[in-house]
Structures are given as C-alpha cells and as structure tokens.
Amino acid sequence: MVGGERRAALAVPVLEQTASDEDLAVIKQAALDYAGSWYTGDPERMEKALSPDLAKRIVRTRDGKSRVEHMGALALVQGVRS
Numbered sequence: 001m002v003g004g005e006r007r008a009a010l011a012v013p014v015l016e017q018t019a020s021d022e023d024l025a026v027i028k029q030a031a032l033d034y035a036g037s038w039y040t041g042d043p044e045r046m047e048k049a050l051s052p053d054l055a056k057r058i059v060r061t062r063d064g065k066s067r068v069e070h071m072g073a074l075a076l077v078q079g080v081r082s
Contacts, residue, residue: 043081050076 019027033049036042054073059066 037080041080043077046080047073047077 030049033045037046037049050073052073054071054076056071056076058069058071060069061067
C-alpha cells in the first residue's frame with residue numbers, strides 16, 4: 001500500500017534475447033535510411049526504411065497548449081519528397 005491506496009502490481013516477464021549480427025545490420029540500415037533520406041531528400045529511401053503501418057505521434061506545444069499530431073508513413077515520404 002502506498003499512501004493508504006492499494007495499487008495493482010503488474011507482472012511483466014522479461015525475455016532475454018540476443019539479436020543476430022544480421023538483425024543488427026538490418027536495423028542499422030533502416031535507421032540510416034530513415035535519417036539519411038531527410039538530409040538527401042530521397043523519398044524512395046525513406047519509403048524503404050518505413051513500415052506502411054507506421055503510426056508516429058508528435059506532441060507539439062504552442063502558446064502553452066499541447067496537442068498530439070499523427071503522422072503515417074505516407075506523410076513522411078511526402079514530406080521528404082517536397
């Protein structure tokens with residue numbers, strides 16, 4: 001009990017798994033393609049780096065008010081294209 005309140009404990013199993021060198025190389029290439037596409041303006045490279053199911057969320061604060069913006073893969077690719 002914390003401060004007179006009962007709190008539920010969550011049991012989260014911890015799985016130990018090691019990525020293979022091949023997995024790490026694929027992850028590294030996706031990250032390089034994602035970042036590099038912004039700097040080079042290469043929409044095809046951005047598209048290659050993203051899952052079409054991407055759901056990116058960005059919290060923006062303006063004039064003391066925060067809002068959540070949603071961005072998918074297509075919006076990112078179009079942003080690089082423009």
